[in-house]
Amino acid sequence: MKLTINRPVQVEIVAIKCELPVRYDEEDIPNAFPLRQGDMWIGTVDIETGIIRNWPLGQSGAMHMKVCDEGVYSLLGANDEVVARTEGYVPSCIPGLYGDYVEFGIDETGKVARWFQFCTKRHIYESFCGEDELG
Numbered sequence: 001m002k003l004t005i006n007r008p009v010q011v012e013i014v015a016i017k018c019e020l021p022v023r024y025d026e027e028d029i030p031n032a033f034p035l036r037q038g039d040m041w042i043g044t045v046d047i048e049t050g051i052i053r054n055w056p057l058g059q060s061g062a063m064h065m066k067v068c069d070e071g072v073y074s075l076l077g078a079n080d081e082v083v084a085r086t087e088g089y090v091p092s093c094i095p096g097l098y099g100d101y102v103e104f105g106i107d108e109t110g111k112v113a114r115w116f117q118f119c120t121k122r123h124i125y126e127s128f129c130g131e132d133e134l135g
Contacts, residue, residue: 012078013124015053017044018094019072020065020102028065041065044076045112047119055110063104071102075128084128091127093119 020041022028029036034056035043041063044053073091075084089099095114096102105113 011083013047013075013083014078015044015046015076015080016093016119016124017074017076017082018042018102019074020067021070023066023068023070029061029063033061033063034059045115045119047124050112050115050119052104052106052110052112055106057110058108060108061104061106063102063106065102066100067102068100073127075124086128091123093123093127 018041022036022039022041025031029041033041035041035052035054043055045051046053067090069088071090072085072087073094074082077083090096090102092099094102095104095112095118103114107113
């Protein structure tokens with residue numbers, strides 16, 4: 001007989017990858033906006049620093065996207081492996097509004113404004129592991 005047993009495991013997490021559909025084309029973000037790939041914006045934000053990986057240094061930007069339950073958000077471990085993933089509503093650990101909008105104000109270093117107000121241990125846990133208490 002084979003059983004699947006779920007056991008708590010501690011993992012080191014380092015980043016959150018956001019794969020966001022561009023629904024309203026230029027109204028969401030310009031075609032030339034950093035990290036836009038056709039009809040998607042794909043960016044990975046370092047949890048500890050709030051800096052978007054591969055953001056062009058010296059360039060600031062702002063993004064206010066209504067993703068309407070279509071985004072994919074992945075929690076990445078130390079080797080960039082996907083540790084957990086959620087789809088649909090914008091997780092509470094991502095700056096935005098009402099679970100439908102992603103709002104990034106991005107400075108010249110690639111740092112997301114208000115990152116640390118949203119990206120707390122509790123919000124990450126609730127977003128990717130459920131509403132249960134932190135272990």
